[in-house]
Amino acid sequence: MSYDLEYLKLLSKQYPSVDAVSTEIVNLSAIILLPKGTEHxxxxxxxxxxxxxxxxxxxxxxxxxKIDDVFMGTLSEAEKKSLATLVYYPREKLELEKAARSDQSLxxxxxxxxxxxxxxCRQAAYKYTRSKVRKAIPEGxxxxxxxxxxxxxxxxxxxGYYQGILDSLLDIGRAExxxxxxxxxxxxxxxxxxHIIGDIYDRGKGAHLVMDTLRRQHTVDIQWGxxxxxxxxxxxxxxxxxADAIRVSLRYGNLETLQEGYGLNLSPLVRLALDKYSGSYAPTFQVKSKEEVLEEKDLVLLSRMQKAIAIIQLKLEGQLALRRPELGLGHRRLLERVDLSRGAVEIEGAWYPLLDKVLPTLDPANPYELTAEERDVVEKLRTSFDHATDLQKHIRFLVDKGGMYKVFNGNLLYHGGIPMTEAGAFETFKLAGKALKGKALLDRFDDCVRSAYYAQDPEEKAQALDVVWYLWCGEKSPLFGKSKMATFERYFVEAEETHKEVKNPYYALREDEDVCVRILSEFGLNAETSHIINGHVPVKVVKGEMPIKAGGKLITIDGGLxxxxxxxxxIAGYTLIFNSQGMHLVSHEPFESKTRAVQEDLDMLPTSVFIEKHLTRMLVGDTDNGALLKKDIEALKALLQAYRDGRVRER
Ligand SMILES: O=P(O)(O)OC[C@H]1O[C@](O)(COP(=O)(O)O)[C@@H](O)[C@@H]1O
Ligand SMILES: [Mn+2]
Known part of the structure; x- marks a missing residue:
């Protein structure tokens, strides 16, 4: 490869001498020979x-x-567990020991x-360069x-020297x-x-805390769920x-994310709930699976709030389906099919009795119109969302670190699926008048999410936001991929057949190796060595389903964390670990609680599910980053040559 002289001159600013450029060449040439870092x-x-x-x-x-490796035969199992807890939760463990010991014993x-x-730490660091380890050491x-x-x-x-360092740390009170x-x-x-393969948010109470942890993580990418x-x-x-994000949270009694996490003010919704829904409501609006025992009156209030926001959501959803017919969400216009006088709703040609007939804000002549009070609630909630600083920070991070999919070190990562026809072809979907499929479709959806965040033009932003809604619940959304999201049916109709959400053919086809090979090739990957890493649909291990599909080409890791x-x-979730020796899938046992983990040295130790060992260790040079380093080495060698033959002068 030949390099432009101007480029080499620019590079010489960073490496101003033969010494500097030589050092960097030696450094990078050594790095690419180290084992690759571990991906989780x-x-x-x-x-x-x-x-x-x-x-x-x-x-x-x-x-x-690693503790077992280093301390085999020298520490007891209890000592090893205690050391493990100290690594996981040092502050909490230190506090416990402090309370339990005399000064001398401490x-x-x-x-x-x-x-x-x-x-x-030596064992954990052995495969990295000194410089990489140095950069990872906490300040001070x-x-x-x-x-x-x-x-x-x-x-x-x-x-003596070694002991001296430890003694003085103790001496000056810096041991902790x-x-x-x-x-x-x-x-x-x-x-x-x-790598996070989607669905950080949802029913659990701590999505905001997960986001905080991810922001502290040194390198992370997120495939949106x-x-x-x-x-x-x-x-x-x-x-x-x-409206839907609030509804899902309330359904699971999760006020923590809304209120403690993001400081969102729900009082306008409380007022609406008390004003319009103070009577009885269907049991389908009851709070689901809340572990902490809430008082009955709180549960009742949460259910009423859930109902109030669900109605707002259904109205807004109908408006969206009407204003964007091209998204094909017409089947979600269900409020216009409600007949309050009959107390029934018509779904796909059949009439079903309504489980809840108390719909005081529904105007049959204008079923999707918000009442003045509902409009006011939406406006106030909007102000609250717009001004929630932590939420906005988290979402910026999610947009910037996230994407519809990622190709990384030979693997293809995405949350849901690639929309397909029954026959196994990539299914097309029209966005802004253009029929797209496969990778091109995912790329376009990716652009839409970014426009939803960044677009300055209000119309462009509004269009993109409607596509984001589609990504949440649309039939051909790569992130959802089911025939419908049966929210209305689950609340209002008893007949289970109406609750059925039929999955895109992708979810059956992905068992087939040829299909996975075609998907991998679509994304420019060598199907011989690559894998698809998938989430979204929990693996029904109890029913004998396997997380490894298509002869090992696809690994689905939604294990129910x-x-x-x-x-x-x-089980309680999977982690896929990809290190220099190969791929290792482990499943977790349920996690009790942080308190018990700290107090009783309880761990959540995994069981090995699948191992694919490489014949030779994978080195940094074999990774995507390694390919970039090799290019850098070439350029640096060209600079060295240019110094030697006088085309570029040392500075
Ligand atoms: O159990 P709920 O609260 O009705 O939620 C069910 C909804 O969640 C979904 O499963 C979506 O969530 P997932 O992405 O986690 O599958 C929908 O398909 C379904 O309508
Ligand atoms: Mn999902």
């Missing part, structure tokens, strides 16, 4: 912050495995723990940790801070890159997305 894949968190946090802290069992314990953590401890990692405490020449810092470093080193785009739409100005799904999966 998680999906379908659904707001379950404590289980998610634990899985991240214990690196899906990798931390415990100091002795600190010293032992510091030593053990350094040994463990760079020098000390680096020294300790690169000294051997058994070397008689260095013993040191332990917190090195535990954080260990956790960072074992998860080099995190349908619940995530619902919140993106809600935060960017779509009132129908906002969320408690709501554990009945169908029978």
């Amino acid at each position: 894949f998680l999906a379908d968190i659904h707001g379950e912050d404590e289980a998610f946090d634990h899985v991240l802290r214990n690196a899906s069992g990798v931390v415990k495995r 100091a002795a314990w600190h010293e032992v723990m510091m030593l053990q953590l350094v040994q463990l 401890f760079q020098y000390i940790i680096e020294e300790l990692l690169h000294e051997n405490e058994d070397d008689p020449m260095k013993q 801070d040191f332990i917190v810092a090195i535990a954080e470093l260990i956790r960072k080193l074992v998860v080099d890159h995190l 349908n619940h995530d785009v619902l919140w993106i739409g809600a935060a960017c100005g779509s009132d129908v997305c906002m 969320s408690k709501a799904y554990q009945k169908v999966t029978g």
Whole structure:
């Protein structure tokens, strides 16, 4: 490859001499020979912050495995568990020990723990360059940790020096801070890159806490799930997305995300609920699966609020279906098919009695029109969403770090599916008058989400926001992919056949290896070595379903990290781990609680489900980043040559 002289001159600003450029060439050439960093894949968190946090802290069992390796035969099982808890939750564990020990015993314990953590950290760091480890060390401890990692405490020449560092940390009261810092470093080193395959948001109470954790994560990418785009739409100005995001939260009694997390003011909705829905309501509006015991009167209020916002959602949804007929959401215009005098609704040609006939805000002549009071509620909620600083920060992060899909180190990651016909062809969908399918369709949807966030032109933004709603619940949405979202039917109709949401043919076809090969090729991947990593539909392990499909080409990792799904999966989530030696899928056992984890050294240790071992170790040079580094090395070599033959002068 030949390089433009101007480009080399520009590069010489960063590497101004033969020495500088040579050092960098040696450095990069060494890096590409190191084993690749470990990638972790998680999906379908659904707001379950404590289980998610634990899985991240214990690196899906990798931390415990490293402890077992390093301290085999030297520590008891109880000691190893206690050390593991210290790595996962250093602050909490330190507090517990402080309360339980005398000063003298505490100091002795600190010293032992510091030593053990350094040994463990060495093991976690061994496959990285010094420079990478240095950058990962928390502020304030760079020098000390680096020294300790690169000294051997058994070397008689260095013993005094090594011990001296630990003693002075104890002496000056910095032992606890040191332990917190090195535990954080260990956790960072074992998860080099995190991939989230969608649905951070939904029914669990802590999506906002998960988002905070993700923002602190050093490298992460997110493939949006349908619940995530619902919140993106809600935060960017779509009132129908906002109404539905609130409705789902209330349905699961999740006020934490709305109120504590984002400080959203729900009082206008409370007033509407009390004013219009103070009578009886169908049991389908009752709060589902709330663990904490709420008082009866609170539950009743939540149900009434849920009903009030559900009606607003159904009206706004009808308006959207009318203003964007091209999205094919006409079948969701159900309020116009409600006959209050008969107390029934017509769905696909059949009449069903309404489970709840108290619809005081419904005007049969204008079924999709909000009443003045409803309009006022929507406006006030909108103001609240627009001004929710933390929500807006989270959504910006979600948009910037997220996408419809990702191609990363030979794998294709997406939440739902690629819309397909029964015959197995990529199904087309028209967006802005253009029929699109496969990768092009996903790319266009991706653009729409970004426009929903960034577009300045109000009409462009409004169009994009309606597409975001479609992504949440549309039949040909790659993130949803079911014939309908039967929200109305679930609330108002008893007949179960109306609740059925028929999945896109993709979900059956993905069992077929040829189909997966075609999908991988569509995204420019070599199907021989690549995998599709999928979420969205919980794997029914209890019914014998396997997460590995299509001869290993597709791995679906929605294992029910969320408690709501554990009945169908029978496990408590999956993590896929992709390190230099291959791919490893593990399943988790249910997580009790952070409190019990800290107090009883309870862990959430995984069971191995599937392993695909590489014949040779995969090196940094074999990764996407490695390919970029190799290009950099070529350019640097050209610069070195240019210095040598005088075309570029050293600075
Ligand atoms: O159990 P609920 O609250 O009615 O929610 C069910 C809804 O959730 C969905 O399953 C969507 O959520 P997922 O993306 O997690 O599957 C819809 O298909 C369905 O209508
Ligand atoms: Mn989903």
